[in-house]
Amino acid sequence: MRISRLRFPVLLAAVSASLTLHAEQTDLRVSPPGWWAGMASPKLQLMVHGPDIAGSTVSVNDSEFVIEQVNSLDSPNYLFIDIDIADISPGDYELTFTKQGKEIYKTIYTFRPRAANSAERQGFTQKDTIYLVTPDRFANGDESNDSVAGFVDKADRQAPGGRHGGDIQGMINHLDYIASTGFTQIWSMPLLENAMDDHSYHGYAITDYYRIDPRYGSNALYRQFSQQADEKGVGVIMDMVLNHIGSNHPWMKDKPAKDWIHHNGEFSATTHRRESLHDPHGVEADQKAFSDGWFVPSMPDLNQQNPYLTNYLIQNAIWWVEYANLSGIRVDTYSYSDKAFLSQWTARLTSEYPNLNIVGEEWTTNPVITAYWQEDSYRADGYDSSLPSVMDFPLQDTLVNALKDEETWGTGLVSLYNLLAGDFIYGDPYNLVIFGDNHDMSRIYTQLDESYALWDMAMTFLLTARGIPQIYYGTEILMANPDTDDHGVIRSDFPGGWKNDSIDAFAQQGLSPKQTKAYNRIKSLLSLRKEHPVVTQGKFTHFAPAEGIYVYFRTDEAGKGAMIILNKNEAENDVQLARFEPVLKEFSTASRWGNSNKISVKNASIEVAPKSASVWLLQ
Known part of the structure; x- marks a missing residue:
């Protein structure tokens, strides 16, 4: 009944x-x-x-x-x-x-x-800017859950790999900061239960797929976080882990089926040779050594070829989208899962939510492998992928090198141009997620040797180029990890997220002049993206770099346009605009974003400061 x-x-x-x-x-x-x-x-x-x-x-x-x-x-x-x-x-x-x-x-x-229009929900798009947060290190909104009975890993803010107490309430408390800065999406590292003995704060060793870790809050609080974020015009992207679980997951003591975990539940390391999945000369043994192997002993590798596990993981993803009103999903270690399963998983999600965006993590600097996973890309093996987006690691690596390397015929900014010239391999390069850093690598300010000028060029590029930009929390105030690549240090506490912090970046109190300058620059660029949609949705057109200067455009059919100039030179340069006439012929004036400087684009030139990035709105 x-x-x-x-x-x-x-x-x-x-x-x-x-x-x-x-x-x-x-x-x-x-x-x-x-x-x-x-x-x-x-x-x-x-x-x-x-x-x-x-x-x-x-x-x-x-x-x-x-x-x-x-x-x-x-x-x-x-x-x-x-x-x-x-x-x-x-x-x-x-x-x-x-x-x-x-x-x-x-x-x-x-x-x-179901909620009204749930199936038609709009996922994150080019219009958005994603703010990536390590929740344990962002803000402690509820000190009562810093340590929880029954969980071995207790709060220890002094330990780089320990739990520091950040939680969902902390993110809720600072939604105004995130929204007012100009971010429109939040991707947090996993919040699901991680009942691991140590290093549980990062979230990637899940022990319960349907429960928010009580040290972060509760399922209901996560849904409240999503609702309040939505009220401020901010979507929520959930970080999902399909490839592996934590070794303390109940399945390790009582597997539903003998083949639930690869290698009979015993550790056998992955080769990390993702190339084997695409190698036309390769063998199945190498493919299985990659996809069936474990990352580390504490992360047992799931066998998604078991149809019951396949259903479990598909339904779990759908459940969270529906329950928490998600605007997107980020999938950890995407290519390590079974290929056939990934095809089923993405097809089911996109059939339930045709406009939902899903981005897969494929950590490779080879754009051919990155493109393989995106829907509508060419694949020689006929593999059916419904994955809308992929993390653009090739662009991240190339951007850093382009800014740091000497300007020669084959190095420097030209490497960035060359990479983008190969965008024809992607099903939709505008739907790739682009970034300067994330939670698994040194912060972009550190990668760029703490050069503010290079940082500014990187941020300007990421927030005006093709793709969907993702900014890691703290990038806006130049957070760094000098002299170490320890992940616990990379994921340091955001100043002001804990009581009695001497610096409160949320209130812009106690920051250095350079940090304040950086924050204002990020906020200005995010305002640019909101006020001038052509910067986020316009056609991307670029000209080959010359003499340390790279110029590209965003234009639309409504007659709107933007010109971005990157100058790596140590001296001021006079940029002659005649070369860019194929694009500029549709416009008469250019106004520099951030000041009242306005010039005619006909037979004119622009003086650009050394080591600078400037945005010019075209009319």
């Missing part, structure tokens, strides 16, 4: 009372922990975990809840229920589990109504 939501609390109390003879009932767990009526897929598979539940029969007293089949695998404690939900209505359904003629469990399963 379907139970109305109004009656549910009373009935649940009655059901709980009737099950007092079944002490193991408290151990029963159903994943996903609820679903929605009206989803695109008419199928749902429940994973039910409970002592000795395998082999049970399942009944439900409502014809709308159609059980197609019930399966057990190798563990005696798991049951999988396939349901046809094509005609399901919102409400609460009572499931009864019977074994050897004896009722052993009862539980309530809830289908909720």
Whole structure:
């Protein structure tokens, strides 16, 4: 029987009372922990975990809840229920589990109504700028959850690899800062439970796919964070991990199937040879050594070739998008998962949410391999990918080298030009996520030898070039990691996020003049992106660099345009505009962003400062 939501609390109390003879009932767990009526897929598979539940029969007293089949695998404690939900209505359904003629469990399963226009949600686009946050290091909004009973890894702010206390409430408290600076999307490193003994703060060793780590908050608080961010015009991107789990995940003690974890649950390192997946001369053994291997002993590698695990991971992603109203997903270590699974996973997500954006992490500086994963790119093997976006690591690496290397015929800014000239290999280069750094590499200010001029050139390029820019928290105030590449130092605390911090970057108090200058520059560029959409959505056109100067344009069919000039020279330069006549012929004047300098573009020149980046709006 379907139970109305109004009656549910009373009935649940009655059901709980009737099950007092079944002490193991408290151990029963159903994943996903609820679903929605009206989803695109008419199928749902429940994973039910409970002592000795395998082999049970399942009944439900409502014809709308159609059980197609019930399966057990190798563990005696798991049951999988396939349901046809094509005609399901919102409400609460009572499931009864019977074994050897004896009722052993009862539980309530809830289908909720979907939010209006949920399927049509708009994911992040070129218009957006993503702010990447390490939540443990951003702001401590709730000191009561810094250490939690039952979790070994306690708060230790002095340890680079320890938990420092940042949390979801801290991000909520500073949404105004994020929005007012001009960021329109937040991507936080994983927030799901990481019940690991140490280094749990980074979030990539998940021990519960359906639970926010209590040291960060709760599921409800995460949803509140998303709602409040949305009210300020900021979307939320969730960092998802499909390739591996944490070694303390319950699956390691009780695998649903023998093949749930690669190499029978024993550590065997990956080769990291991603090239093997694309090698026309290669062998399957090398491919499996890459995709089936583990990162480290504490991160067991999942076998997504198991169809039940495939369904589990697909449904988990959909559940979080729907539950938390996400605007996008970032997928960690994308290519390490099974290729066929990735095709299924992305196809299911994009069928449920056609406009959702998903970006995969493929850490390679080879653009051919990066392009392979993006939908609509050419692939010699015919692989079907529905992945909309990929992290543009080739551009990140090239940008740093282009700014630091000597200007010669083949080095310097020309390397950036050469890379972008190869954009034809991508299905959509404008939908790549571009960045100067992230949580796994030295900060961009450090990579550029703490040169403010080079930092400014990098930021100007990233916020005006093709693609969707991502800025790592603290970049706007020149956070650095001098003399070390320790990840715990790279992911240092944001000043002002903890009580009694001597510097409060959120309030712009205590910053050095250079830090204040950097913050104002980022804020100005983000304002430029919002006020002049041509900078974010216009066609990208560039001219080959000459004599240490690189000029490119963003233009649209409405007659709007922007010209960006990067000058790496140590001296001021007089840039003759006649060379750029193929683009400039459509315009008459250029106004420099940030001041009132306005010039005619006809037979004119522009004086540009040494080691500088300038943006000129065209009319």
